[in-house]
Amino acid sequence: MPGSSIPFPELLQDSDGGSNEAFESLLKRADFSGFVASRDLPPLRARLLKLEREKGVTDLHRWVSERVLETGARLVETPRYTSPQRSFALSPSGRHLAITSDRVDPYFGGELRVWELETGRVVDVHGFNEGVGGEESSCVQWSPSGQWLGVIFNQVAIGVVRAFSQARPSFTVDITRRWGSPPAWAFKRPEDAANRGHLPAWCWSPDETHLFVSTPGPDGALGCIVPFREGAALNEDSEGLRWCPARSGTSHSSLNPHTWVRWSHDGSRLYGYRYPLGGEWDDEAHDYTGVGSASAIDAGSGALRFHAGGVRLPVAFSPDGSRLVHGGERRGYAERIELVDGHTGHRLATLSEQIPEPEEGEPTFSELVWSPDGKRLAVLMDENYLPMICVFEGEKLLCQLEIESPPVVVETCSDRRRWAWSPDGSMGACLTRGGGVELWDIGPVPRRIRQLTGIGGLNGLVWGADDTLVGIGHDALAFWSATSGELRAHASFAIEAGHIPPPKSWFPWPNEPGQFLPTERGWAFTHVYPDGTVVCPPGTREQLESRLMFSVAGRHAWPWRWAIGTRHTRLDDRGPGPARSAPEREARVGTLHISHYRAHPVFERGPDLRRDSLAPHVGQMVLLSFSDSYSVIDLASLLEVTEDGVRIRRQSHRGPDPEKLIPFSSIHWIGPAVLLDEPEHLAGPKGSAE
Known part of the structure; x- marks a missing residue:
C-alpha cells in the first residue's frame, strides 16, 4: 500500500495481543508490497482468526483478503468424501503432508493432496486419471529440498510433480515391466502375466539429480539408477540408465531387489531391506519363509557392500542408514530384536536381552521407530497383560512406558506407525485404543504429559513442525497441537451409513470430478474453481464454507469465507439443486x-x-x-x-x-x-x- 510506513514483520509484532481497533489501525497502514506469504501469512491469519472468534467475519477480513489474494492464489476444496487414503509422506519442513487416494468413484482416477498442518486443510491438489500410491511403504516421497513429489502410478510407474503447483507429472519412469512381470503360473491365462510390471520401491538421490528404482534387471541387477530430468519420460530403452549388478565380490548373487530403499546422505550407498508379504518364497517348501533380508549397494559400482539374511518384521534403518534393527529368530517364548551395523551388516547387540520377559503371555515386538536424529529407538511390544514401549538410547535400554493397549496395525509393510517422535527426540506420542494419543516426556524417568482427544478410525501418527501431531486413518485425519492438546482440525471422508456414492451419470460435470452432499432424498452436486467461483445449490453453502481455502503461494490456506463479497469470489447457486421426485x-x-x-x-x-x-x-x-x-x-x-x-x-x-x-x-x-x-x-x- 503506497505511502505506508509500517513493514509487515514490525506490524505483526506490534499488534500481537493488542486491541482489535489498534490492530485494524496498524494493518491499514501496512506496506503490502513487502508482504511475504511464508513469513507473514501464518501470524496474520492467526490474528484474524482471533478477531473472527470475537466478532465474526468483519469488513477488515474482506479488506485484508483483497490485498493478500491479489498476490496470487487459487481456491482449493478439502474434500468431504474420498476413497480410503493409501499412502502419505511428511514434507522435509514438517509443515505439509502429502496423501494419495482414489477419488470416491475410481472412474475419475486418483488424487495427490497436500495438507497444511497448521490449518488441517488442503492447499494443493494433483488429479490423475490413473490410480496413485499404494498400501506399501514409500509410495509417495518428497525430494530432499521439498520442491518435488514422486508417486507410484498404476502400481508400476513413478511420476514426479512439482510440489505446490497443481501441475501434471513433469517426469515419469517406467522400467519395471520387462523383468518384473509376475510368473505365468500365477494366472489362469499365461498371457495375462505379460507386461504387467510390479510396484517398485524407489528413492531420491540426496542432490535430486537421480532416482533409484529397486526392480529386477538384466544380468541379475537389483535395481537401476535413473537420471531425473524435468520433462523426461524414461523406460528400459532410455539412455543414461545405470543398472546395479547383484554382485558381491566375484560371485554372482541370486538376490532379489529391496522392497524398501533409501539413498545415504553422502550419496555413496543405497541401503534397504526386502520383506515381501509373508517373507521370501521357498520353491522347495512351496510356502513363504517368514523371513527377509537387508543389504547395501555401492552407488558408484552398483555392487553389494553387504547382505544380511534372517530378517523378520519389524524392521527399520536409522535415518542416516548407519544402523539397522530387526526381528530375529525366536528365543524361548520371546522374539529377538537385533541391532546391526548398517555399513557392514555385523551384529552390534541383541536389544531384546535387556527387556525383562513377562511373567505370563508371549510378547510380540510389533513396531520399531527411530527418533529423527537416530539417537533413540522406540520398540513397541504388545501382549495381553502389559503393553509397553521400550526406549533405547545407543545400545542401552533407557526406559519403559506402560500405555493403553493400542489398536492393531495390519499394514506391517506400510508407513503407518502408532509411535511418533517429536522433531528433537525429547518427547514421543503413542496412538492408543479409541484413537486417543498419549504424550510422553522421554528420559530415564519418563513422564506422561497428557492424553489427547480420541478420534475414531486412526491407525497412524506423525509429528510435524510447530508441535503439530497428525493422526492418519483410511477415512479420517486429525490435527492436534502437542503444546496445548487442542484438536485443531478433524476430517472424516467416509460416506454416511446408509449411503453410497451417486451414479456417475448424475454428475453434472461428466469429464471432471465434483463433490456431492446428501439431501433428504438424493444428492446435491457442487464444484469449486481455482478462480474463487463456487457452484452449489441453495442451502449447501454452509456445509462447504469450512472446507474452502485459497492456497496462497501454493502452501498457505486463506479462508474463502473471509473473501466473500470481494472480487476474488463468486457464488453460483444455479447448480443442480434438490432433485425432482419420481x-x-x-x-x-x-x-x-x-x-x-x-x-x-x-x-x-x-x-x-x-x-x-x-x-x-x-x-x-x-x-x-x-x-x-x-x-x-x-x-x-x-x-x-x-x-x-x-x-x-x-x-x-x-x-x-x-x-x-x-x-x-x-x-x-x-x-x-x-x-x-x-x-x-x-x-x-x-x-x-x-
Whole structure:
C-alpha cells in the first residue's frame, strides 16, 4: 500500500495481543508490497482468526483478503468424501503432508493432496486419471529440498510433480515391466502375466539429480539408477540408465531387489531391506519363509557392500542408514530384536536381552521407530497383560512406558506407525485404543504429559513442525497441537451409513470430478474453481464454507469465507439443486443399480441392529454393508431375520447362498432401500439414469 510506513514483520509484532481497533489501525497502514506469504501469512491469519472468534467475519477480513489474494492464489476444496487414503509422506519442513487416494468413484482416477498442518486443510491438489500410491511403504516421497513429489502410478510407474503447483507429472519412469512381470503360473491365462510390471520401491538421490528404482534387471541387477530430468519420460530403452549388478565380490548373487530403499546422505550407498508379504518364497517348501533380508549397494559400482539374511518384521534403518534393527529368530517364548551395523551388516547387540520377559503371555515386538536424529529407538511390544514401549538410547535400554493397549496395525509393510517422535527426540506420542494419543516426556524417568482427544478410525501418527501431531486413518485425519492438546482440525471422508456414492451419470460435470452432499432424498452436486467461483445449490453453502481455502503461494490456506463479497469470489447457486421426485419409479425398487438407492431408516451395528428392528422389513429390498470374505455393499431381498442374523438374496447373485445366515456381528449397517430422486438436470427422457 503506497505511502505506508509500517513493514509487515514490525506490524505483526506490534499488534500481537493488542486491541482489535489498534490492530485494524496498524494493518491499514501496512506496506503490502513487502508482504511475504511464508513469513507473514501464518501470524496474520492467526490474528484474524482471533478477531473472527470475537466478532465474526468483519469488513477488515474482506479488506485484508483483497490485498493478500491479489498476490496470487487459487481456491482449493478439502474434500468431504474420498476413497480410503493409501499412502502419505511428511514434507522435509514438517509443515505439509502429502496423501494419495482414489477419488470416491475410481472412474475419475486418483488424487495427490497436500495438507497444511497448521490449518488441517488442503492447499494443493494433483488429479490423475490413473490410480496413485499404494498400501506399501514409500509410495509417495518428497525430494530432499521439498520442491518435488514422486508417486507410484498404476502400481508400476513413478511420476514426479512439482510440489505446490497443481501441475501434471513433469517426469515419469517406467522400467519395471520387462523383468518384473509376475510368473505365468500365477494366472489362469499365461498371457495375462505379460507386461504387467510390479510396484517398485524407489528413492531420491540426496542432490535430486537421480532416482533409484529397486526392480529386477538384466544380468541379475537389483535395481537401476535413473537420471531425473524435468520433462523426461524414461523406460528400459532410455539412455543414461545405470543398472546395479547383484554382485558381491566375484560371485554372482541370486538376490532379489529391496522392497524398501533409501539413498545415504553422502550419496555413496543405497541401503534397504526386502520383506515381501509373508517373507521370501521357498520353491522347495512351496510356502513363504517368514523371513527377509537387508543389504547395501555401492552407488558408484552398483555392487553389494553387504547382505544380511534372517530378517523378520519389524524392521527399520536409522535415518542416516548407519544402523539397522530387526526381528530375529525366536528365543524361548520371546522374539529377538537385533541391532546391526548398517555399513557392514555385523551384529552390534541383541536389544531384546535387556527387556525383562513377562511373567505370563508371549510378547510380540510389533513396531520399531527411530527418533529423527537416530539417537533413540522406540520398540513397541504388545501382549495381553502389559503393553509397553521400550526406549533405547545407543545400545542401552533407557526406559519403559506402560500405555493403553493400542489398536492393531495390519499394514506391517506400510508407513503407518502408532509411535511418533517429536522433531528433537525429547518427547514421543503413542496412538492408543479409541484413537486417543498419549504424550510422553522421554528420559530415564519418563513422564506422561497428557492424553489427547480420541478420534475414531486412526491407525497412524506423525509429528510435524510447530508441535503439530497428525493422526492418519483410511477415512479420517486429525490435527492436534502437542503444546496445548487442542484438536485443531478433524476430517472424516467416509460416506454416511446408509449411503453410497451417486451414479456417475448424475454428475453434472461428466469429464471432471465434483463433490456431492446428501439431501433428504438424493444428492446435491457442487464444484469449486481455482478462480474463487463456487457452484452449489441453495442451502449447501454452509456445509462447504469450512472446507474452502485459497492456497496462497501454493502452501498457505486463506479462508474463502473471509473473501466473500470481494472480487476474488463468486457464488453460483444455479447448480443442480434438490432433485425432482419420481414417485412413478417407486414400484420398481430393486430393478436399478444400487447407486440409485439409500437405506432409510438405517440400523447400524450395535443395540439397534436386532430381530425386532428388522422383522417388519422381511420381504422388502434392503441396502446393506457387511463383511463376508471382504467388505460388501449390495442391494438384496431380506428373506428372514433370526435372533442371530439375517438371510438375504443379493441383487448381484454373488456371495452367500440364501440358506447362509449372516450374523449381526458381520453387518455394518442395513435398512430398507429407498429410491433416490435424480437431479433436475437429468430428469426427463433424455436424462434418465436407468
